[in-house]
Amino acid sequence: MPSWAIGIDLGGTNIKAAVVDEAKGILFEDSQPTDIASGPEGVVRQLALLASDHYQRASELLDTGTFAGIGVGAPGAVDSVRGILSYPPNLPGWGRVPLRDALQERLEHAHGLSAPILIENDANAAAYGEAVYGGGNAFRDFMMVTLGTGVGGGIILDRKLYRGPNGTAGEIGFMIIDFEGESVHAGVRGTLESLIGKKMIVELACGMLSDPKESPRLMELCRQNPSKISPRHLEQAAMEGDPVALRAWQRVGTILGVGLANIVALMDIRKFVIGGGIAAAGELIFEPALMQLHRSTLPSMHEGLEIVPARLGNTAGVCGTAALCFASGHPLRSDD
Amino acid sequence: MPSWAIGIDLGGTNIKAAVVDEAKGILFEDSQPTDIASGPEGVVRQLALLASDHYQRASELLDTGTFAGIGVGAPGAVDSVRGILSYPPNLPGWGRVPLRDALQERLEHAHGLSAPILIENDANAAAYGEAVYGGGNAFRDFMMVTLGTGVGGGIILDRKLYRGPNGTAGEIGFMIIDFEGESVHAGVRGTLESLIGKKMIVELACGMLSDPKESPRLMELCRQNPSKISPRHLEQAAMEGDPVALRAWQRVGTILGVGLANIVALMDIRKFVIGGGIAAAGELIFEPALMQLHRSTLPSMHEGLEIVPARLGNTAGVCGTAALCFASGHPLRSDD
DSSP states (O other), rough: OOEEEEEEEEEESSSEEEEETTTTEEEEEEEEOOOOOOGHHHHHHHHHHHHHHHHHHHTTOOOOOEEEEEEESOOOOOOTTTEEEEETTTTTTTEEHHHHHHHHHHOOOOOOOOOEEEEEEHHHHHHHHHHHTTTTTTTTSSSEEEEESEEEEEEETTTTOOTTTTTTTTGGGGBBBBBSSEEEETTTTHHHHHSSSHHHHHHHHHHEEEEEEEEHHHHHHHOOOEEEEEHHHHHHHHTTTTTHHHHHHHHHHHHHHHHHHHHHHHHHEEEEESSSSSGGTHHHHHHHHHHHHHHTSSSGGEEEEOEEOSSSGGGGGHHHHHHHHHTSSSHHHOOO | OOOOOEEEESSSHHHHHEEETTTTTTEEEEEEEEOGGGHHHHHHHHHHHHHHHHHHHHTSSSSSSGEEEEEEESSSSSEEEEEEEEEEEEEEEEEEOHHHHHHHHHHHHHOOOOOEEEEEHHHHHHHHHHHHHHTTTTTTEEEEEEEEEEEEEEETTTTEEEEEEEEEEETTGGGSSSSSSSSSSTTTBHHHHHHSSHHHHHHHHHHOOGGGGHHHHHHHTTOOOOOGGGHHHHHHHTTOHHHHHHHHHHHHHHHHHHHHHHHHHHOOOOOEEEEEEGGGGGGGHHHHHHHHHHHSSSSGOOOOOEEEESSSSHOOOHHHHHHHHOOOTTTHHHOO
């Protein structure tokens, strides 16, 4: 009998929660603003209430005997064995928080719900979600790359999440491809995130806009104010043939392709699933990325190279944390 | 009872062979020039003779009942499941050679020896040798990097060789860290090998030698002819305080450190074992590499970072291929 789980995605802006059926995927979901002002204690209370509400609703539809547990995806360094979240970048003021135990206690005492809980890094969770229910489902080994405000990633090897010895694997945003370049992010020079993080894509396009008259459509979209250009404007303008927007995406794809080439050379991974808000530009990025990927690797590494879009959008995280509750081999599950 | 195996390292210049005891390591070894002119058939005859000779000598000392097999390390793309070597770069004119089957047949028919044989990429074999008998023995997860004419590598995860889905993992020489730079190797721009392959190190030093009078010691070692500078000269001159030689190694270490940082970010590997002829410069490279590794990674990734020298020198390959014969989990062994 398939089991079900509650997947939660704890972000700096919103908390998403979903009830996920092992076979059917998401049954229902909900999202609410993160009560960031209330600190870790307040957010734990919020998570517990959300989980408990979802459990109640689900128990009217589903067999509680097949409930697999609650998975929480969170930004930052996650020790999934100990259930500890450390210094999440989008949750200011949080230090080392024993999120699993705090949530477990709150759920038991305030809501009378005793359930296995696992904590996972959000990028890892999203990669696993795409592996089980999304764009990576056909691949045994792939890397998920998330292009958004930042550049993140998660690695799937042999259909399992590869965490690395310390649980910090997949930080493709910190891959250096231009070590003598000008761009710096979080103190490291020439990283992929420093080159094609959301802000940099907009800067890139502005830098290319030497003569606004050449780009009437892009100028119209940003209401004649280049400082207001957004990735969405660039996407739309490129679809309509704007030369600057097209060149900007070409450049983003090329840089992404260089980064992916390093993954091919190092890990022999040849399938890439690309998600995140920026990835909405789709083939505008994927096509130049795949071309560059061929240029930047040896011919003996070309067989099977593929770049595909993620399919779960912003539900990858909740799907992934729930799926981890079903999976054997998760640190929590092997402790069971 | 410990078993024993024959490890062979097939290079473009020499073939090395050794009888390796599982517990004690190398018992005896031999090396002879590769009969490259005789093509694949001739080299297979040479390999078979060498293996048979070693088997005969070993069988006078050891129990043939504990003989685990013959492991052959070879340059280029190796399909270890099928035992096929493809286009080895240092064996001109070789295409796709079914090395395992050819060697097996020759051994049986010409020498009456029937033994399990496995074929492995030479850099992978060296990494596994260091894992079992050498500088990586204390580490559960590490990357071996070989600095020589080329830059190569092998990855050990959870004490096992990580080959990747297609068997080409670990090609750190093709990691791009300067995608807009001038240096190109094998058609790919800005790779680690294009920057710190042996030839480039010498060029780097020559480029720094703006005023030969500043480097009397280095000039003396190369007999006043900068085009004759070798890495060995640079090593000796640096030990004696020559400023240009010191600066050259500093630069090599810095570039290596950037490459290693990418492995930390992507795979969460924090231990590095450095071998190959260039690595004889030791701390002249390792110290700046470790400093750069800290600069090029997030503070949350600094714990446990370590760079150590390989310990097996040019016997890493024969030790590694023999050790693979003892290991469970090798494609050959799991077929047994």
